Amino acid sequence: MSHDEDVAAGKRKLVYMANQIARFFASMPREEQVEGVARHINDFWEPRMRRHFFEIVEAGGEGLSPLVMEAASHIRRPPPPEPLPAAAQAQ
Amino acid sequence: MALVPDLDYGTPASQAGEQVTLTVDGRAVTVPAGTSIMRAGMEAGVEIPKLCATDMLDAFGSCRVCLVEIEGRAGTPASCTTPVAAGMVVHTKTERLDRIRRGVMELYVSDHPSGWDEQRGTGASEFDRMARTVGLTQNRYGTDGRNHVAPGDGSLNIDYIARDESNPYFTYDPSQCIVCSRCVRACEEVQGTFALTVEGRGFDSRIAAGMSDSFLYSECVSCGACVQACPTDALREKTVLEKGMPERAVVTTCGYCGVGCSFRVEMKGDEVVRMVPSKDGKANHGHSCVKGRFAWGYTTHKDRILNPMVRDRITDPWREVSWDEAFAHIAGEFRRIQHQYGRSAIGGITSSRCTNEETYLVQKLVRQGFGNNNVDTCARVCHSPTGYGLKTTFGTSAGTQDFDSVEQTDVMIVIGANPTDAHPVFASRMKKRLREGARLIVIDPRRTELVRSAHIAADYHLPLRPGTNVAMLTALGHVIVEEGLYDEAFIRERCDWDAFQDWAEFVMQPENSPEAVAGATGVPAELVRGAARLYATGGNGAIYYGLGVTEHSQGSTAVMAIANLAMATGNIGKPGVGVNPLRGQNNVQGSCDMGSFPHELPGYRHISDPGVRGIYEKVWGVRLDEEPGLRINNMLDAAVEDTFKGLYVQGEDILQSDPDTHHVAAGLAAMECVVVHDLFLNETANYAHVFLPGSTFLEKDGTFINAERRINMVRKVVEPKAGYADWETTQLLARAMGFDWTYTHPSQIMDEIAATTPTFAGVSYDLLEREGSVQWPCNEKAPLGTPVMHVDGFVRGKGRFIRTEYVATDERTGPRFPLLLTTGRILSQYNVGAQTRRTDNVVWHGEDRLEIHPHDAEQRGVRDGDWVRLQSRAGATTLRALVTERVAPGVVYTTFHHPDTQANVVTTDFSDWATNCPEYKVTAVQVSPSNGPSDWQEEYNEQARASRRIAGRLEAAE
Structure with a gap:
């Protein structure tokens, strides 16, 4: 697989995982659903995953369930990627 | 001594x-x-x-x-x-x-x-x-009686029975036997196998295994209880016969499963002669199984690697180097990778096989030394849903009872666990209680030994289809609510009443009735109703569960469903009841307690909490990253995406034990510096650039925490063969990376844990020496620890009921893959088998076999012992079939103890929604006759062989 395909496969997996989380919280009382999904992702998804997540959301959220889309605004934005020491030196 | x-x-x-x-x-x-x-x-x-x-x-x-x-x-x-x-x-x-x-x-x-x-x-x-x-000085009757006596002059008596040497670990010499029947009674009362008997009467009385079989071919499970019980030399360990009686003993804790048995390691000089279970051990009370008692030969096996090794590319042969060179190489590479790819491009994996102190140091190295939270542990692939589920409902990530609690249990539910194979010493105690009259409900796709064995029969066996635990557990809740069997007083006093009402309304929905779920689970509704009534009304009810609950896409949901049932019936907070996860590895509880997960610091405190970070920032003198780090599977995903490049793996074989072997291999192959710290060149080491030799549990001091939260001492019996205990190796690596760690004994590491973790505040080596062991929480409120949790109230305050909607896994059977594969363990082997395969335990289980129902086998033209190809959407492997009715039609089963089988080539990458714990227990497969190993197996073996070469050494013959 090429690198781009790997990234795409990784993103498909994220969509699947986010929907899986939403599927669990969907049975909760209405007021807990959005908060539950957002909290779960905030607690357990590392910044790289959340970065990919927002890329997906901003590209239209293809495949993401409506509940995930609704929760997106409650999900913490990842910190900007740190400048790579190597890249900084090269400049 | x-x-x-x-x-x-x-x-x-x-x-x-x-x-x-x-x-x-x-x-x-x-x-x-x-x-x-x-x-x-x-x-x-x-x-x-x-x-x-x-x-x-x-x-x-x-x-x-x-x-x-x-x-x-x-x-x-x-x-x-x-x-x-x-x-x-x-x-x-x-x-x-x-x-x-x-x-x-x-x-x-x-x-x-x-x-x-x-x-x-x-x-x-x-x-x-x-x-x-008694002062016996004479024998007036002579020694030429025809019964039992071996004359010793080369001639044989008419009734002489030759020694039975069939068991690899002990000998039975009938001529030494006095027919006191201690062995027979030990097999019955202690072990509960009933393999031994006294045959004949009067002078003809002889002890026999099975129907006068050899010990090896009888039902004997080689637990050693008879050998311990024998007052003569009739049953004697072969090591004692070879080396003589031991001269001194050190008490330590077994390194195999989560029961955490205490053993006396009996020594002669610096050599271990035998291991005998300690009666003072609070987990095992003097009993043992074939692994802990006998399978310690791997500690001195010739395959152990005793020198650090380095190579530039994984296709190169290994080069033996000094420890200093190895540490300098790793430190240089890790720093280079972080410089080139970023701070979060490296991480570590702690081991549930190592001590708490060692685990704590690895996560400290990652958080303090690497500056990120990319640390995970093998609990990810076994009990992470337990942590999530019990924390959500009860407020703490651990089982609620001690093992002794089973003595007061009236009804046991065993779901997704096979304790007679995976937790044998505790299974013996369960069986003892069952023989005393306790009732039993087994929820398992397979007819496990507990369902029916000598003097044990389950009142209910619910043989559900793999993947339907949540439907089943919710249906049990349905019956309890519908028939008014819940404990309202308990719920009102101890739980969130609103949440209970919400849950009750949910379980009462028609689609959650036993009748409605029968289509999915395949279990008749009447059985489910009967089981629910028995659990709710039969007295003290305890639920024991294992990986058959957690390793599903709804693993965390199932754990919460179990907690719901215990709360609804008031079966929490006293002896004899509770929710009891049967932990797999010796220290999986401890490795979780020690902050091995990427989102939490020791004591299950979330990394985003500035107060908790502050405690460690003060002690470690660095700023901690507030973001959760990568889990094992995230690390592999990130590696194939080229953003994760370096990994320190202590005592875990992720290539063999994690699902979807192809993906794991691709992830590892994409990394630039993989450091494997282990006893043997395991499968993961095929992709490693640095190998650091590890130490066995006999070679270090420390502590393990078993499934009942018991902190047991591990004591050094012999010097580390490779020079360093694992905690010392991690410390030297941290020092090479510029951190001034100066621990001189693991007790100082425990002191740091106690000083920073409230649930461990009272723990010290002095206390453990004095008390033998304690169960956490151990602090001011409970200075001698806590055998039963949630006694006066839940840790989180009010117990919380959670809706547990059944969501069928996406791994479905269909025309191409019509069978469901589920996986498990066997008594004589342990997990990936790195240890037990290097002992005589292979005589009981030399290869993984595919259990298949006679009906399914016949349809495919498969006979017992035939090679079959096992194919899923993820991959294929071959192994030999075992035709048996233990599995239901439509279900096949195998173990994953042997790398040749590579059962995880077949498992998929579906995982628990909350924790990403892999769904090992459900894979849709097809089985067809085969001629032998698949291409993948042959390629894999060739790659493994090539990658194990060490420069300057002849290739070892396996």
Whole structure:
């Protein structure tokens, strides 16, 4: 697989995982659903995953369930990627 | 230190509250009512001679050596079977008693030669000692009786039975046997297997395994209880016969499963002669299984790697280097990778096989040294849903009881667990309680041994289809609510009442009734209703569960469903009840407690909490990253995306044990510096650039925490073969990376844990030495630890009911893959088998087999023993079939102990929605006849062989 395909496969997996989380919280009382999904992702998804997540959301959220889309605004934005020491030196 | 055997009080302790005072040989002694005179004597410091009695077993009264005289009573009653009475005056040493005992012993020796080789550890048996104790000096009956005696002159007696050497670990020599039946009773009462019997009558009586089989081919499970019980040399460890009797003993904790048995490691010089379970062990009370008792040979196996090794590319042969060179190489590479790809491009994996102290150091190295939270542990692939589920419902990530609690259990639910294979010592205690009358519900796709075995039968076996636990558990809740079987007083007092009502409404929805879910689970509704009624109304109800619950796409949901049932029925907060996860690895509880997960610091405190980070920032002198780090599977995903490049793996074989082997291999292959720290060149090491030799549990000090939260001491018995205990290796690596770690003993690491983790605040090595072990939480509120949790209230305050909607897994059967594969373990082997495959345990299980129902086998033209190809959407492997009705039609089963099989080539990358714990227990597969190993297996073996080459060494023949 090429690198781009790997990234795409990784993103498909994220969509699947986010929907899986939403599927669990969907049975909760209405007021807990959005908060539950957002909290779960905030607690357990590392910044790289959340970065990919927002890329997906901003590209239209293809495949993401409506509940995930609704929760997106409650999900913490990842910190900007740190400048790579190597890249900084090269400049 | 001389070898001081565990004291044997002759009969079990009485649990009675009433105290009785009597006099034994002029000494007054007070004991609980119901105590035997023999035991009371021992308490008073008077050892009464005995042969057929031992405190692991009920009194039997057959040997007639323990006779005593009691003032005011006629005759000479046996002290083992006679209970004490107030004011009783007992004499144990009189001329008359001496005469009788000598007479009895003389009859014994006339038929049983004493000792079979003075040089080889005999003359040291209990029998030999008793002969000396009673002053036996003569044998007027001669030694040429035809029964039992091996003449020793080359000729054979007519009734001589040759020694049975079939078991790899012990010998049975019938000629030494005095038919005291201790072994038979140990097999029944302690182990619960009933493999041994006394056959024949009178002088013809012989001990036999099975139907006069050899031990190896009988039902014997080689737990060693009979060998321990034998007072003669009839049953004796082969290592004792080879090396002689041990001279000293060190008490430590077994390194295999989550039961955490205490063992006496018995030594001669610097060599281990045998391991004997310790009666003082609070988890095992003197019992053991074939792994802990006998399978320690891997600790000195020739495959152990004893020198650090480095290579530039994984296709190169390994190059042996000095420790310093290895550390410098890793530090240089890790820093280079972080410089080039970023701070979060490296991470570590802690081991549930290593001590708490070692685990703590690895996560500290990652958080302090690497500056990120990319640390995870093998609990990810087993019990991470337990952590999530129990924390959400109860407020803490651990089982609620101690093992002793089972003695007060009236109804057990065993779901997704096979304790007789995976937690054998605790299974023996379960069986004992079941024989005493406790009732049993087994929820498992397979007909496990607990469903029906000697003197055990489950009241209900619910053989559900793999992947439908949540539907089943919710249906049980449906019946409990519908029939009003819940404990309203308990729920109102202890739980969130609103949440209960919400849950009750949810479970009462028609689609959650047993009738409605029967289509998915395949279990008739009446069975489910009966089981629910029994659990809710049968007295103390305890739920025991294992990986059959957690390793599903709804693993966390199932754990919460279990917690719901326990709360609804008031089965929490007292002995005999509770939610009891049966942990897999020796220290999986500890590795989770020690902050091995990427989102939490030790004691399950989330990394985003600035207060908690502050505690560690102060002690470690760095700023901690507030973002959760990568889990194992995220690391592999990130690696194939080229953003994760370096990994330090301590004592875990992710390539063999994690799902979707192709993906794991691709992830590892994409990394630039993989450091494997292990005993052997495991499968993951095929992709490693640095190998650091590890130390076994016999080579270090530390602590393990078992499934009941018990912190047990691990004590160094021999020096680390490769030079360093694992905690020292991690410390040297941290130092090479510029961190000034200066621990000189693991006790200092525990002190740091205690100082920073509230649930461990009271723990110290001094306390553990004094108490033997304690169960966390151990702090000001519970200075000696906490056997039962949530006694007066849940850790989180009010217990929280959670809706548990059943969501079918996306791994579905269909025309191409019509069967469901589920995976598990077997008694004699342990997980990936790195240890047990390097012992004689392979005689019981030399390869993984595919269990398949006769109906499915016949349809495919597969006969027992045939090679079959096992194919899923993820991959294919081959192994040999075992045709059996233990599995239902439509379900196949295998173990994953052997790397040749690579069962995880077949498993998919579906995982638990909350924790990403892989769904090992459900894979849709097809089975077809095959000629032998698949191309992948052959390629894999070739790659593995090539990657294990060490420069300058001849290739080792496997």
